[in-house]
Amino acid sequence: MRHAAVSLLQKARSAVMNYHLLFSSHAPIPSSSSILSYSLNPTAAMSTAGPVVHSSVAEQKRALRSRIRKELRSFPSDQRSLEDMEIQKFVLDSSWFKSAKSLCAYISCEALREVDTTRILSEILKNKTHGVFDDSSGHHTRLRKKLYVPRVEDKNSNMRMLHISTTEDLVANSMNIFEPSPTDASGKHREDVMLASEPVDFFLLPGVAFDRQGRRLGRGGGYYDVFLKNYQKLAKEQKWKQPLLIALAYSPQIIVENVIPVTDTDVPVDALVSPSGVIWISPASLKDISV
Numbered sequence: 254m255r256h257a258a259v260s261l262l263q264k265a266r267s268a269v270m271n272y273h274l275l276f277s278s279h280a281p282i283p284s285s286s287s288i289l290s291y292s293l294n295p296t297a298a299m300s301t302a303g304p305v306v307h308s309s310v311a312e313q314k315r316a317l318r319s320r321i322r323k324e325l326r327s328f329p330s331d332q333r334s335l336e337d338m339e340i341q342k343f344v345l346d347s348s349w350f351k352s353a354k355s356l357c358a359y360i361s362c363e364a365l366r367e368v369d370t371t372r373i374l375s376e377i378l379k380n381k382t383h384g385v386f387d388d389s390s391g392h393h394t395r396l397r398k399k400l401y402v403p404r405v406e407d408k409n410s411n412m413r414m415l416h417i418s419t420t421e422d423l424v425a426n427s428m429n430i431f432e433p434s435p436t437d438a439s440g441k442h443r444e445d446v447m448l449a450s451e452p453v454d455f456f457l458l459p460g461v462a463f464d465r466q467g468r469r470l471g472r473g474g475g476y477y478d479v480f481l482k483n484y485q486k487l488a489k490e491q492k493w494k495q496p497l498l499i500a501l502a503y504s505p506q507i508i509v510e511n512v513i514p515v516t517d518t519d520v521p522v523d524a525l526v527s528p529s530g531v532i533w534i535s536p537a538s539l540k541d542i543s544v
Contacts, residue, residue: 313514321462324505325366336503336528337369343526355399357414358457360431367459368501401446404432410475416444452493458500467521467534468513481520498522
């Protein structure tokens with residue numbers, strides 16, 4: 254027994270020495286958490302661009318954002334347009350979109366290379382939408398889906414989701430990103446989803462990178478993570494069903510599992526919509542989403 258224990262200890266020491274020799278000439282010495290992650294899953298510290306090994310989660314996130322942004326800048330525009338069409342088609346054709354009464358969605362910004370949502374939003378706003386009923390003339394009429402879109406309030410990760418009924422409700426902010434004006438044409442405050450009497454069915458989310466475990470890498474401001482945690486808390490208090498969190502992603506944005514570093518403030522997504530279709534992740538999405 255003693256001989257076996259000594260042998261096992263020697264092997265463990267040898268493995269640690271080999272690990273440091275492997276990375277010492279290519280990257281800084283990884284943190285203990287990185288070593289643990291690597292030992293449990295050898296692909297955890299690897300991607301197509303080599304090991305992602307940094308001294309902190311913040312540095313890892315910055316490095317990964319930089320890499321994905323570089324890939325998106327070199328992503329051919331014709332391929333990006335094709336993927337925009339495919340992703341939006343998957344959303345519009347899905348049963349979960351068609352059955353939704355209320356949703357939150359981002360307004361895409363081409364300069365940020367976000368998956369386009371123009372067609373999705375146009376379909377919502379032009380229809381008379383959710384449900385079907387017979388009016389007095391005997392005609393079937395569809396009721397409009399309720400749409401909330403984001404408005405950034407400050408630089409402290411505070412964001413609201415406000416109701417709009419037309420694209421004329423949108424104004425360009427200082428970064429030339431379209432947001433809902435806080436009041437409508439009559440001066441009335443727009444409905445805030447946090448004060449709505451009914452829950453939303455799902456969120457359509459942007460991001461820089463995603464993996465098939467549901468990890469999402471945002472742009473670093475924390476706006477969506479803060480908002481989503483607040484809304485999930487509200488839904489729990491109101492005893493509402495939690496909304497599905499569905500991210501839209503170009504093919505270069507979906508990366509190897511376990512590469513995206515996360516903290517307890519990061520909110521995972523339930524599903525991804527890629528150019529190839531819907532990637533179901535959480536138990537909620539597996540139960541509720543069908544194409």
